[in-house]
Amino acid sequence: MSLTTEQVKRIAHLARIEVSESEALTTQGHLNGIFELIEQMQAVDTTGVEPMAHAQDVSQRLRTDAVSETDRRAAYQAVAPETEAGLYLVPKVIE
Amino acid sequence: MIHKSLKQLSQALAAKEISSVELSTLFLDRIERLNPEINAFVTVDREKTLKMAAAADARIAAGSAGPLTGIPIAQKDIFCAEGWRTTCGSKILANFVAPYDATVIEKMHRDAGMVSLGKTNMDEFAMGSSNETSFFGPVKNPWDRARVPGGSSGGSAAAIAARLAPAATGTDTGGSIRQPAALCNLTGLKPTYGVVSRYGMIAYASSLDQGGPMGASAEDCALLLNTMAGFDPRDSTSLERPAEDYARDLDKPLAGLRIGLPKEFFGEGCDAAVMAAVQDAIAEYRRLGASTVEVSLPNSHLSVPAYYVIAPAEASSNLSRFDGVRYGYRAPDYGNLDDMYMKTRAQGFGDEVKRRIMIGAYVLSHGYYDAYYLQAQRIRRLIANDFVAAFESCDVILGPTSPTTAFKLGEKSADPVQMYLSDIYTIAVNLAGLPGMALPCGFAGGLPVGLQLIGNYFDEARLLNVAHRYQQATDWHQRRPEGIE
Numbered sequence: 116m117s118l119t120t121e122q123v124k125r126i127a128h129l130a131r132i133e134v135s136e137s138e139a140l141t142t143q144g145h146l147n148g149i150f151e152l153i154e155q156m157q158a159v160d161t162t163g164v165e166p167m168a169h170a171q172d173v174s175q176r177l178r179t180d181a182v183s184e185t186d187r188r189a190a191y192q193a194v195a196p197e198t199e200a201g202l203y204l205v206p207k208v209i210e
Numbered sequence: 211m212i213h214k215s216l217k218q219l220s221q222a223l224a225a226k227e228i229s230s231v232e233l234s235t236l237f238l239d240r241i242e243r244l245n246p247e248i249n250a251f252v253t254v255d256r257e258k259t260l261k262m263a264a265a266a267d268a269r270i271a272a273g274s275a276g277p278l279t280g281i282p283i284a285q286k287d288i289f290c291a292e293g294w295r296t297t298c299g300s301k302i303l304a305n306f307v308a309p310y311d312a313t314v315i316e317k318m319h320r321d322a323g324m325v326s327l328g329k330t331n332m333d334e335f336a337m338g339s340s341n342e343t344s345f346f347g348p349v350k351n352p353w354d355r356a357r358v359p360g361g362s363s364g365g366s367a368a369a370i371a372a373r374l375a376p377a378a379t380g381t382d383t384g385g386s387i388r389q390p391a392a393l394c395n396l397t398g399l400k401p402t403y404g405v406v407s408r409y410g411m412i413a414y415a416s417s418l419d420q421g422g423p424m425g426a427s428a429e430d431c432a433l434l435l436n437t438m439a440g441f442d443p444r445d446s447t448s449l450e451r452p453a454e455d456y457a458r459d460l461d462k463p464l465a466g467l468r469i470g471l472p473k474e475f476f477g478e479g480c481d482a483a484v485m486a487a488v489q490d491a492i493a494e495y496r497r498l499g500a501s502t503v504e505v506s507l508p509n510s511h512l513s514v515p516a517y518y519v520i521a522p523a524e525a526s527s528n529l530s531r532f533d534g535v536r537y538g539y540r541a542p543d544y545g546n547l548d549d550m551y552m553k554t555r556a557q558g559f560g561d562e563v564k565r566r567i568m569i570g571a572y573v574l575s576h577g578y579y580d581a582y583y584l585q586a587q588r589i590r591r592l593i594a595n596d597f598v599a600a601f602e603s604c605d606v607i608l609g610p611t612s613p614t615t616a617f618k619l620g621e622k623s624a625d626p627v628q629m630y631l632s633d634i635y636t637i638a639v640n641l642a643g644l645p646g647m648a649l650p651c652g653f654a655g656g657l658p659v660g661l662q663l664i665g666n667y668f669d670e671a672r673l674l675n676v677a678h679r680y681q682q683a684t685d686w687h688q689r690r691p692e693g694i695e
Contacts, residue, residue, distance in 0.1 A: 133556035166587035170403035170643020196540035
């Protein structure tokens with residue numbers, strides 16, 4: 116498998132990372148090298164092997180539906196790039 | 211004083227031979243003097259440190275001190291610590307002051323009364339094996355300042371090796387505690403997945419990430435793990451298990467111990483001088499009464515390929531939170547919302563992080579999920595099964611930690627794949643979720659060689675015992691870099 120520059124740009128867009136033409140080319144070389152390594156997996160027959168998502172076979176623990184956190188909005192918003200009246204500000208999405 | 215073990219420091223503090231303020235000042239002064247060159251710390255705050263030390267002294271005076279109260283420690287900059295800048299080695303978090311404490315921070319500082327000397331440098335988002343991907347510049351290995359300390363916990367390793375701190379925390383997703391420990395002549399332990407809480411530990415690959423101790427000896431690591439481990443309801447993968455004293459078996463004799471030697475770890479691919487040191491360690495273990503048995507991990511050669519699917523997949527999801535909205539860096543100029551995301555992330559992340567996010571986005575995308583992601587998870591199962599089979603005939607598994615000693619700064623940074631291969635012996639342990647340790651076992655060309663011990667699930671106390679007995683019989687772990695007196 117070998118990624119084209121167009122595919123690299125599409126992946127970068129999926130990942131929401133802006134890439135220039137020259138960055139796309141360098142990235143293409145690096146990613147293809149990494150995928151060459153990854154391709155070794157394809158030689159293995161894993162028919163019937165249960166995928167392992169996690170190191171411990173435990174089910175997700177559920178907590179009771181009760182308030183456990185205090186209101187720390189001010190502290191959490193103090194580290195945000197831009198807020199106003201308790202809201203996070205981003206460029207306008209709906210005209 | 212700077213070379214004392216944690217137990218000795220604890221005794222010195224209890225006997226009032228030294229106060230925590232004096233002890234912390236000693237290390238802060240060393241950081242001030244040596245850190246400009248080593249670059250092990252990215253954030254130091256003398257005032258905060260001394261305030262914590264004074265509080266520890268008050269606890270000691272009041273008779274309510276625990277065994278580690280007043281002992282200074284360096285925190286890997288992946289752990290959120292309230293009021294401390296927490297960067298994860300990234301530009302995107304370069305100005306992030308954490309509004310809360312990670313559970314590990316809470317346990318070590320608030321509960322145990324340890325003193326934070328500051329935050330240590332690391333590969334950006336723990337993605338790297340040399341500490342060269344840090345936004346804050348590379349860390350120098352105190353054993354040879356032209357060489358890397360390993361990574362991603364390279365700042366923590368260099369800090370201990372240069373005695374800028376008696377001990378430190380690390381995190382290990384594919385070898386990030388063990389490999390830097392090996393390259394800097396230290397002891398480090400990656401616990402069983404789920405033993406140390408991940409709450410407040412900035413996530414890279416959540417099914418693999420695990421925090422653990424780094425120090426000068428197995429005994430130090432045992433004491434640190436006692437404070438770090440434990441069930442945490444705030445981490446959904448934290449395991450509910452009774453508390454353990456990880457130091458309980460340190461002195462147990464090794465007679466009868468069965469050490470498994472995976473033939474895949476003793477073939478090609480390992481530097482001959484590294485292998486010679488590992489063989490000497492095996493001979494030492496036989497003298498200590500252990501027996502050895504050959505075991506096989508037939509799928510271990512697939513651990514690096516599987517890891518570079520699973521870890522990036524999880525990373526691409528975890529790092530989607532860095533979008534310039536709620537915290538961290540935001541690009542100064544942008545058009546619409548999408549443009550803001552794309553520019554923020556392009557400017558905020560370094561090259562290696564971008565590569566891994568892109569690999570993850572690709573292997574999870576429509577049409578590739580089965581071929582890459584599911585295949586990697588199936589191979590992960592095969593790798594874990596190999597360990598289950600191996601542990602039927604042995605108690606611990608032994609091998610090298612890293613195929614080479616510390617390499618030169620810049621030597622592998624141009625080729626990601628070469629860098630990835632420095633973790634060939636450590637990654638399988640994370641995929642399986644097992645505990646693993648690195649400990650000093652000799653030198654090759656003047657540089658430290660690290661032995662790796664792998665235990666069965668929840669066998670940390672046994673690993674620490676096996677490491678401690680070796681350290682009672684050898685003095686490799688007490689060797690110091692030139693100029694560090």
